[in-house]
Amino acid sequence: MNTPAALAELDKLQSLHPYTNLRRHEERGPVIMARGRGIHVYDVEGREYIEGLAGLWCCSLGFSNERLIAAATKQLNTLPYYHGFAHKTSDVAIEAARELLAIAPGKMARVFFGTSGSDANDTAIKLVRYYNNALGRPHKKKIIARTKGYHGVSVAAASLTGLPHLHTGFDLPGPDVLHTDCPHHWRFAQPGESEEAFAARLARSLGQLIEREGPETIAAFIAEPVMGAGGVIPPPEGYFDLVQPILKQHDILMIADEVICGFGRTGQMWGSQTYDIEPDILTCAKALTGGYVPFSATLISQRVYEPIAEQSAKIGTFGHGYTYSAHPLGAAVAIEAMKIYREVDIAARVRSLAPQLQEGLRTLAASPIVGEVRGVGLIAAVELVKNKTTRESFPPGAAIAGYFAERAHAHGLVLRALGEAVALCPPLVIEPSEIDEMLARFTRALRDTEAYAERFSK
Template sequence: MLSNSLRDRDIASQLHPQTNLSLHEKTGPVVMASGQGVEITDTNGKTYIEGMSGLWCTALGLSESRLAEAATRQMGVLPYYQNFAHRATEPGIQLAETLLEIAPVPMSKVLFQSSGSEANDTAIKLVWYHFAAQGRPEKRKIIGRNRGYHGTSIASASITGLPHLHRDFHLPLPNFLHVTCPHFYREGKPDETEEQFSTRLANELDALIIAEGPDTVAAFFAEPAMGTGGAVMPPKGYFEKIQKVLKKHEVLLIADEVITGFGRTGNWWGCQTFGVEPDMITCAKALTAAYMPLSALLISEPVYQSMKAQSEKIGVFGHGYTYGAHPVACAVANEALRIYEEDGIIAGVAAKGAQLGGLLTPLADHPLVGEVRGTGLMWGIEIVADKVTRAPFDPARAIPAKVQEAAFAQGLVCRALGSAIAIAPPLVIRPDQIDAVHKRFSTALDQIADELGIL
């Protein structure tokens, strides 16, 4: 059984993000003890398939010895150094070079942080810095999308389009705007095609920029495929149409690849999968396969030139983090990128994604499921109360959360996100484990449907 001392110590001492704190005092934690491959084992000895890669991040599973060895080697040589004021380390230099080599569009420089939130927060600051250098400091409004997720810092949460990240935090900050979530199943009109839906959303963005004043709008943030918003795939023509609007109004496009980068969608970058050509790219999570905290912001040449001009004018580039370009984290990232390439990990995602999608897609016929969507190893299952009207369940009933808990009881970690369930296993998952994901999730769906009396 779970050690009462661990349970009580956790409740007494630790806060848990994205958790009902009052409920946690009653239920306590599930304490995880060890991991092997794509499986995680708790202190009761029960083993689960980690079907969410932790938080979309453990792309190489939980026991990749090469990453541990890379960290150990670097710790033995130089466990830390900062990169402020003309200092650098070899792992950071190497990682920056590699990221520029594999970037989906030409990029000029890389700036390192420790988390996706920090990377997106930094991108906002550089957007403002860029337009200040151009003599247009009033061009500073930032547009995100409803249900988009970009982090939980004050600024990154302001781009995020999820109400529970705003409520009673006095967010979003002024000058942060949001447009319609590009989820055709939920937001499309009955008489629209996907292409028409994309056109409507592009027109909405155009109208917003014009209403706000193009001289005041600086940037648009978008995940190539939306993660925490429910594993939402962009509709046909969406990014092509959106990018035309942004270019017309000289609005920068920042691609948030924190979840989609490094193989999740079947390519190195989600931008390659969905035809996105950004001015900046943020990435984290699978950059180190989550073995060390690290994020990177890739910056285009025009933005770098603005930064250079401003630092000359002011005398210094006034930004940075203590652990940016941490040599141990960079060493782990360098090894992770080698593994992705040398072991054919990313090249193998297409076949694994086809297998997982082939098993999950027929669940659209299940009485609880309205839509199954995804690509690569990133899938969302929309839970509905009425398949005809597409109406979700009353949120107070927490039906997706009940499906999540039923799957957990079956030995599968998945995640309820709004009215959807997300499944995004490590890229190293085996075919037999993919079969087990489907079996356990299907069993959980049937269990909840039976409890609701609709199976």
């Protein structure tokens, strides 16, 4: 077995890391994790960290859930691979779809399985096209997403994503994608504008965009109930209540991207339930298997399904599907994860723990560099600012959130820097005493960052 130093050298020479400055990586090398237990992960040197982002917002049941491991092991020993092409499937894929539909919100009636949030959203886009072609509306194709929304990195999903670094250098976004306003009240509201008034202004702006483009050209609107990678941005009061009637009026489908919010994160099983969203299409992944197996789902209503089924009959097949669609390993682990969510009433658990996290973070609002503390359920972010009154940002060169994340790491807490915010999204199995410890480590990183920030105060 290689030593940690040898592993790091190998990684520097051979890797191409996601979301990483590749040249910087050649110099500083990797953080190498070796094992996990509960909410903790341990690096190859044996250092312990609280995984404050549940990996990438996904390990809701922690890093050593014996039931998920047993379900995976059993499935590998029984039927390690099968697929969904040409009328075939597996018993577990059928069962996973049934479990998912049983807990899905509203009108969901059909399930397509993939392996990532990105491909779930790609599938949603293709279904929207197929649906409108089936209905004889070949011009109704554009999809409206939001600035700072995150929907993945495939060519189509990255186009929907409203973050510049997913577009720059990649010739994206592609055609037929529009972006409307980011619903971040603290950052984008006008002076004195209430959340409700801000939401109303954004809804008007959406309506105007639709009118300008022509409602007959707009097929769908996609939104995360709470924006995740864009900075953990819960919607302003009344936002979805105002947006949805506009979509209905123009026969525009509502796609809820529940890849982060799904399975209890916001205190209800779905973010759509927390914010009264009635999706026509819903995508989910991540916590669907507790992050243990790549597995995702795109759910659609019967109304969306019917024309698609007709169209496939006319064409002769529904020409979409991955080798790993409905993979039995993902299906088996998803069934077990959903069983656990039901047994422990995961949403109720989140509701009972949320005040400790949310109020705990809000006690840090007095810090001279904390502009906003926001979040819901067990997802939260702290926005760092140079000037609390004017909300002036730190200069980009300060890399303030990156510095915070490094200090947190040094104090044994993994979190995520997103723009000028730092985000927490811990495993939902976190215990109250562990939340206290996470907050203590977070506070230590904040104090270090306050000291660092002083050099930018002039």
